[in-house]
Amino acid sequence: MIAEEENTPAKKPFLATTPGVVLTCLAACFLWGSAFPCVKIGYELFGVDSSDVPSILAFAGTRFVIAGLMVVAGVSLAARRAFVPERRDLPAIGVLSLFQTVLQYILFYVGLANCAGVTSSILEASNSFLCVLLAALVFRSERLTGRKVLGCLVGFAGVVLVNVAGESGGLSFTLTGEGMVLLSTVAAATSSNLAKRFSREHDPVLLSGWQFVIGGAVLLVAGLALGGHVAPADAANPLPALALLAYLGFISAGAYSLWSLALAANPVSRVAVFGFMNPVFGVLLSAVLLGETNVVSPMVAVAALALVSLGIVVVNRPEATAGNARREA
Numbered sequence: 001m002i003a004e005e006e007n008t009p010a011k012k013p014f015l016a017t018t019p020g021v022v023l024t025c026l027a028a029c030f031l032w033g034s035a036f037p038c039v040k041i042g043y044e045l046f047g048v049d050s051s052d053v054p055s056i057l058a059f060a061g062t063r064f065v066i067a068g069l070m071v072v073a074g075v076s077l078a079a080r081r082a083f084v085p086e087r088r089d090l091p092a093i094g095v096l097s098l099f100q101t102v103l104q105y106i107l108f109y110v111g112l113a114n115c116a117g118v119t120s121s122i123l124e125a126s127n128s129f130l131c132v133l134l135a136a137l138v139f140r141s142e143r144l145t146g147r148k149v150l151g152c153l154v155g156f157a158g159v160v161l162v163n164v165a166g167e168s169g170g171l172s173f174t175l176t177g178e179g180m181v182l183l184s185t186v187a188a189a190t191s192s193n194l195a196k197r198f199s200r201e202h203d204p205v206l207l208s209g210w211q212f213v214i215g216g217a218v219l220l221v222a223g224l225a226l227g228g229h230v231a232p233a234d235a236a237n238p239l240p241a242l243a244l245l246a247y248l249g250f251i252s253a254g255a256y257s258l259w260s261l262a263l264a265a266n267p268v269s270r271v272a273v274f275g276f277m278n279p280v281f282g283v284l285l286s287a288v289l290l291g292e293t294n295v296v297s298p299m300v301a302v303a304a305l306a307l308v309s310l311g312i313v314v315v316n317r318p319e320a321t322a323g324n325a326r327r328e329a
Helices: 004-005 018-045 051-081 087-112 117-123 126-137 146-164 175-198 203-226 241-264 270-291 299-314 322-328
Strands: none
Touching: 004 018, 018 051, 018 087, 018 241, 018 270, 051 087, 051 241, 087 175, 087 203, 117 175, 126 146, 126 175, 126 270, 126 299, 146 299, 175 203, 175 241, 175 270, 175 299, 241 270, 270 299
């Protein structure tokens, strides 16, 4: 009996199982997909012009402070204790907030204001490939194989396609629009790998919540200092604007907490494979909420999404090796 118990494998936590990682990542991706059109609607409700960078930063900062406070308050109530970081958590929170909130969203918000939600949502898919590349080449946590390189090339072909055959029927790429969104994915991919590394010694939900508070505060202060504003455009009926802002905060609080928990329980590449659902949800919700049905033709959008999806599947498909064959035999 004792020998049998010793040989019994430890039960995996739910988030490390296939149903667990699927449900967790799809929920996070749906929330992120809804962010693309909701941010644009938020600009209208708060009277934020695409050229008003200070107000864009202030708007982003407000959203993320709300997101962080939602996480902190929710966990504090559930645990019946103050959910505050210890001194040893502060360096990790500071580094994570720099990449995950400050750098990523300065680039993302400015870029999103200058390109279509459909285009930006598909560009964001490059985050999945960058996560894999950084995990192998920079963080050395995974091995980069020929199959993964092929998958990255196939996926990026989808990103190129949506720009070449996009809004103007030709090459559609500007530094202040699509370029900023693409650079934001580099920061996002870096933050995913950092979150995986930091989760070994720190609570991933604590890191997620407090990095939003700190990073959001930095964006808010910077935006206000530069002359930005955060106020509903319709002062007589501010409820729609405030409700949307609360939902945007919930998007970040829920999605990043779920994603951080999934990263803590799984390899980076296993979680990154679900990133293809971000552009899927983003395209669908942008079309429904913004009416962006003519920005990218349906055939081009389907082809681009198919390439992105195929690339991510190829990246994460295990390669047969001689060692594996011997073990299977």
